[in-house]
Amino acid sequence: MVSAPSRWRWVIGAAALCAVYLMVRSIADLHTAFGGGSAVDYLAIASAGRVVHGGSSCVYCPGALAVAQAQLLGYTPAAGATFPVPFVNPALMAWLIQPLAALPLQTGIDVFVALNVVAMALSAAILTRRAAPHLGAPLAAALVVIAVFSLEAGTGILLGQSDGLMLLAATLAIEALDRHRRVLAGLCLVPLLLKPQLLWLVPPVLVVARQWRMLGALAGGSLVVLLGSVAVAGPGHLLDAVGLVTAPAYVHLDLQSNSIPALIARPLASNPAAWVAALALAVIAVAGMVVMRDTLRRNTVAAVAIAVGLSVLLSPHLGDYSLMLLAIPLAVLGPRAPKLAVALVAAYTAASFVNPLAAFSESAVAVVLLGGVVAVLWWATGPGSRDLAMHLPSRSAAGVSGA
Numbered sequence: 177m178v179s180a181p182s183r184w185r186w187v188i189g190a191a192a193l194c195a196v197y198l199m200v201r202s203i204a205d206l207h208t209a210f211g212g213g214s215a216v217d218y219l220a221i222a223s224a225g226r227v228v229h230g231g232s233s234c235v236y237c238p239g240a241l242a243v244a245q246a247q248l249l250g251y252t253p254a255a256g257a258t259f260p261v262p263f264v265n266p267a268l269m270a271w272l273i274q275p276l277a278a279l280p281l282q283t284g285i286d287v288f289v290a291l292n293v294v295a296m297a298l299s300a301a302i303l304t305r306r307a308a309p310h311l312g313a314p315l316a317a318a319l320v321v322i323a324v325f326s327l328e329a330g331t332g333i334l335l336g337q338s339d340g341l342m343l344l345a346a347t348l349a350i351e352a353l354d355r356h357r358r359v360l361a362g363l364c365l366v367p368l369l370l371k372p373q374l375l376w377l378v379p380p381v382l383v384v385a386r387q388w389r390m391l392g393a394l395a396g397g398s399l400v401v402l403l404g405s406v407a408v409a410g411p412g413h414l415l416d417a418v419g420l421v422t423a424p425a426y427v428h429l430d431l432q433s434n435s436i437p438a439l440i441a442r443p444l445a446s447n448p449a450a451w452v453a454a455l456a457l458a459v460i461a462v463a464g465m466v467v468m469r470d471t472l473r474r475n476t477v478a479a480v481a482i483a484v485g486l487s488v489l490l491s492p493h494l495g496d497y498s499l500m501l502l503a504i505p506l507a508v509l510g511p512r513a514p515k516l517a518v519a520l521v522a523a524y525t526a527a528s529f530v531n532p533l534a535a536f537s538e539s540a541v542a543v544v545l546l547g548g549v550v551a552v553l554w555w556a557t558g559p560g561s562r563d564l565a566m567h568l569p570s571r572s573a574a575g576v577s578g579a
Contacts, residue, residue, distance in 0.1 A: 205330040265371070303320045332500070362390040481509065
């Protein structure tokens, strides 16, 4: 019979190889982004920054964005579904991006993408340190790197997305909460408001867990984002954003998501179905928080990590690159159930490479994520389980928990 340590060495070796491969792919994606021509999402953000820098509040107006994007590109593309690229973030982001927006397009892309990749690496290092004491450094590093630098995350690097910075903000919030610095933890979550779907289920868990100081700091930050956006765009132009996110050219992206609501919406080719499913699942999730309130109050770090994960998984609109935020619940909960963590990461990675459900207009990644939610729920509430604060056994010779 193969000993437990030997089995874990095989697991660690396979995970390490996969992590190295994904890191190499991420470096290749970074090189491609530096080469130009792919970061269309950064183009939208930078053009809105130039609109604000020019003294206009029309950050959501196609005409103003088209002029700014033509200036950045150095030519005017033909008008169509892909030009101008719409700006759909809170208007405050356009004000914040002005220093980069004033640079030549490729220079701005290089700085922005590099900042996000560095943020991803820092997040991976922090999360690995959190998981290492009970998983062992090699396995913890491999699992976290696979989650952070997945194939989906590579798309975000190519497009010039900001999710690396969002991941770092959420990671720092978890670290601050773990040190009982609740106000700081709430403030660290504020940058995620630039993509509200990444933390929309965090406020309910903070209420249930009675984390009033953290909730107050987050609410204060929300007010700053709201008032700042009103100051930048004005009340009238803020309403223009509603038209953008409900336009056919934008809402079809909901059906391409790997979030759980898309499992229902994609076969129906119905964007409203994604929103109905997301809201229904959110109600169920909040009800579950209320039922498990005592456990969540005893385990606030795990509660917030779970809320971040559910915010991503149940979002009605989600870029697949945002799945990198699942590294947070993985690092927090993974040491409590190493075999389950390894199985879920392996299934997620395999589904990212091959989608056997494509013929059925479904996503294997979304199915795996749904299965992961069910598995974690069963593990946390099953007859033989203890609560989230259960005692963690010491590491085996292989560097992982013997449980």
